Amino acid sequence: MTATATASTPTADNIKGWSRRDMAKRLAEDIPEGWYVNLGIGIPLMVSDFVPADREVVLQSENGILGMGPLQTKRTFDPWIVNAGKQNVTLKTGASIVGHADSFAMIRGGHLDLCVLGSFEVAANGDFANWTTSLKSVPAVGGAMDLAVGAKRIWLIMDHTSKDGKPKLLETCTMPLTAPGVVKRVYTNLAVIDITARGFELVSMTPEITFEALQARTGARIHRKD
Amino acid sequence: MAINKIVSSFADAMAGIKDGSTVLIGGFGAVGQPNHLLDALTEQGAKDLTIVANNAGSGRETGIARLMDMGRVRRIVCSFPRSAGSVVFEELHSAGKLELELVAQGTLAERIRAGGAGIPAFYTATAYGTYIGEGKEVREFKGRKYILEEAIKADVALVEAWQADRWGNLRYRTSGRNFNQPMATAADLTIVQSQHLVELGDLGPDDIHTPGIYVDRVIHVPYGDPPAAAPLAD
Numbered sequence: 001m002t003a004t005a006t007a008s009t010p011t012a013d014n015i016k017g018w019s020r021r022d023m024a025k026r027l028a029e030d031i032p033e034g035w036y037v038n039l040g041i042g043i044p045l046m047v048s049d050f051v052p053a054d055r056e057v058v059l060q061s062e063n064g065i066l067g068m069g070p071l072q073t074k075r076t077f078d079p080w081i082v083n084a085g086k087q088n089v090t091l092k093t094g095a096s097i098v099g100h101a102d103s104f105a106m107i108r109g110g111h112l113d114l115c116v117l118g119s120f121e122v123a124a125n126g127d128f129a130n131w132t133t134s135l136k137s138v139p140a141v142g143g144a145m146d147l148a149v150g151a152k153r154i155w156l157i158m159d160h161t162s163k164d165g166k167p168k169l170l171e172t173c174t175m176p177l178t179a180p181g182v183v184k185r186v187y188t189n190l191a192v193i194d195i196t197a198r199g200f201e202l203v204s205m206t207p208e209i210t211f212e213a214l215q216a217r218t219g220a221r222i223h224r225k226d
Numbered sequence: 227m228a229i230n231k232i233v234s235s236f237a238d239a240m241a242g243i244k245d246g247s248t249v250l251i252g253g254f255g256a257v258g259q260p261n262h263l264l265d266a267l268t269e270q271g272a273k274d275l276t277i278v279a280n281n282a283g284s285g286r287e288t289g290i291a292r293l294m295d296m297g298r299v300r301r302i303v304c305s306f307p308r309s310a311g312s313v314v315f316e317e318l319h320s321a322g323k324l325e326l327e328l329v330a331q332g333t334l335a336e337r338i339r340a341g342g343a344g345i346p347a348f349y350t351a352t353a354y355g356t357y358i359g360e361g362k363e364v365r366e367f368k369g370r371k372y373i374l375e376e377a378i379k380a381d382v383a384l385v386e387a388w389q390a391d392r393w394g395n396l397r398y399r400t401s402g403r404n405f406n407q408p409m410a411t412a413a414d415l416t417i418v419q420s421q422h423l424v425e426l427g428d429l430g431p432d433d434i435h436t437p438g439i440y441v442d443r444v445i446h447v448p449y450g451d452p453p454a455a456a457p458l459a460d
Contacts, residue, residue, distance in 0.1 A: 062331065063254045063404050074458045079257070079451045080400045086255035086455045097400055099407030099435070100254070100280075101339035104332030108352065135357060138319055139328060140308040145358065146332030149351040180355035 015213070017189035017206040023157055025050040027116065027187045031057050035113035038062065038147055041085040043157050044116040058092075060112060062143040064103040067095025084143065107143070107150040115151035117144065119158045119183075121173045124199035124220040126183040128156060129175035139176075148179035160188035160217055167219035169193065169200060190214055191222075198223050231394040232423065232444045236266035239417050239445045243272045247381040250338065250413055251279040251290060252406030256452040258398065260386040260406075260419050261289045263445075267384065268293050278303040278338070278378055280331065280405055284311035294318055303378070305331040328358060333375050335408055340377035342411025342440070347376045383413035387436070387444075390420035391427075394441025395434045403435060410436045419447040 018026070020043055028050035031037060038060045039045045048070065051057045059068040061083040068083060069090035076090055083089045091097075098106070106112070119130040128148070132139035148154055161167055169186065186193045191205035191214055200222045205214055215222050233239050240263075243249075249267070253259030265288060277299050283290030291314040293299055299318075307315050307326060318324035329337070330352045340348055349372035353359035363374040385406045388399035396418060398406055410416050423446045 063401060065401065072458055074460050077454065077458055078400070079454055080402055082255060082257050082401045082455055086257075088455045088458065091400075097403060099398075099403045100331075100335040100405045101408040104335045108332050108336070108350065138308050138316065138326065140306040141328055141330050141358065142306045143331040145330040145356060146352045149354070150332070176357045177355060 015190070015206075015208050017160070017208055019189070020046065021050075023187050023189060026192065027155065027157055028052075031055075031114065033057065036060060036066070036111065038107065038112050038115040038151060040115070040117040040144070040147070042118050044118055045083075045085065047116055047157070060103075060106065061089070062103055062107060062147065064098045064100060065089070065091065065095065066098070066106070067092045069095070104143070104146055104150075107146050110150060110152060112147075112151040114153045114155060115147045116155050116157055117147065119156045119168070119178075121168050121170055121175050122156055122158070122183050122186055122195075123170050123173045124195065126181040126195045127173050127177055128154070128179065128183050129173045130156075130178050131176065133175055135176055144178050148182050153184045154182045155185045155187065156183055157187045160190040165217075167217055170219035190217065193222065201225055228392070229438075230392045231438070231441060232390075232392050232446070234445070236262070236269065236445065239263065239443050240266050240270035242415070243267065243270055243382055245272055246274045247272060248276040248278065248378075250378070250380045250383040250405075250409040251277060252383070252385045252404065252409050254280055254401065254404035255455065258386045258402030258404050258406050259289060259452075260384040262447045262449065263384040263386075263417055263419050264289045264293055268296055268298065271298075273298045274300050276301040276303065278334075278380060278409075280305050280334065281309060282307035282312050282315035284309065286314055291315070294324065297323075299324060301325040301327065303327045303329060303334070305329050305334050330358060334378075335405065337375055337378040338405070338408045338412045341379040342408060345377055347374055349373065350375055378412060380409075380413040381415060383409045383416040385410045385416060385418045385436075385441075387418050387420040389422045389424050389429060390418055390441075390444045391424050391429055391438070392444075393426060394418065394438035394444055395429050396420070396436035396438075396441065397429055397433060398435050407435055410440045415443075416441050418444045420444055421448050422446075
């Protein structure tokens with residue numbers, strides 16, 4: 001849990017931390033059996049590869065699938081089954097299909113235990129911004145705003161800093177919000193951080209980094225758990 | 227005279243659609259998209275249309291993209307307009323020739339459902355406190371803030387089904403259900419292209435996804451499968 005001395009110095013810029021697969025695996029291990037979960041397009045969908053085989057977690061896809069399985073192969077090809085990212089996916093035994101209105105009633109009605117999304121920015125008050133970096137280009141929103149307010153929990157999986165080293169965990173988001181005050185937990189390449197009434201609270205961090213170095217890469221105060 | 231909603235030509239399927247109509251278009255990506263009806267609508271020639279669809283088309287040769295490229299669309303109500311291949315949308319929108327109303331996907335589905343169910347408007351937490359929610363009426367219920375969204379009631383809905391009978395009872399195939407199911411309920415004139423025509427009674431009462439009361443015209447279009455979404459692994 002606490003950082004041990006490693007070859008990396010706290011200020012070194014070569015700290016990569018966990019890989020995306022590591023992040024997805026850590027998150028997957030925290031999903032209890034029996035949860036109904038929506039995974040956003042992209043890295044969040046990788047989480048499904050790491051849910052332990054003996055643990056029943058039911059994946060929802062916003063276009064009307066409950067009980068989504070892995071991506072199709074040439075052997076299992078059925079062009080009539082797609083996920084929200086318009087990839088051809090399989091259905092698990094026990095899966096069901098609904099239309100768009102029923103699927104979003106499921107989402108907006110608070111029935112999903114968890115939604116995992118990627119994000120550009122997250123703030124210490126639980127605000128997050130993941131749908132567009134700017135309103136100057138033509139934005140596309142999809143189901144992100146519905147999932148953000150509908151699921152019981154929003155966990156984000158994202159890089160801790162931008163490519164040029166700027167924090168993505170902030171006091172206040174600078175980009176257009178997806179929803180205010182909804183994020184409960186953030187999995188980054190450097191740390192797992194809860195968002196509570198106090199703001200960011202450290203759950204765990206990569207041994208490559210010290211608490212001080214983590215704080216230096218974060219745009220708002222990180223509290224240690226009591 | 228027995229009820230028979232099956233028509234045999236695209237001209238009959240599109241008859242009477244007026245300039246200035248609002249048209250709902252089912253589908254999610256390529257699956258369940260009524261492309262043959264869209265091409266027939268392009269042929270029919272109605273213009274100054276408002277299109278309601280999840281996506282704003284892809285390519286230039288067919289579907290929503292072709293309808294827009296032919297200059298028939300004034301306004302599009304959409305949740306995900308910008309995607310791979312949405313070139314026509316981007317050209318027209320950036321040239322100021324196409325109005326966009328951006329709607330969160332669940333709000334779009336619910337506005338259509340409400341339109342079909344006779345509900346004029348509803349409150350939702352989706353998009354409260356965001357750019358999309360700006361300027362909309364806010365009301366608090368049990369300590370949470372919601373915005374008011376109005377229903378969408380259209381002149382025409384274009385729907386793709388897997389099976390249909392002469393009463394217009396429909397079944398969809400897996401992910402092909404998507405927006406087709408709510409949209410079928412929310413227009414004065416619902417037109418269906420179906421992969422299969424079946425005898426009345428072949429679809430059991432528990433198996434019908436859209437009851438025929440919502441459907442006005444059905445045309446048989448057995449085009450086969452949509453394309454693979456992406457290259458597949460062995």
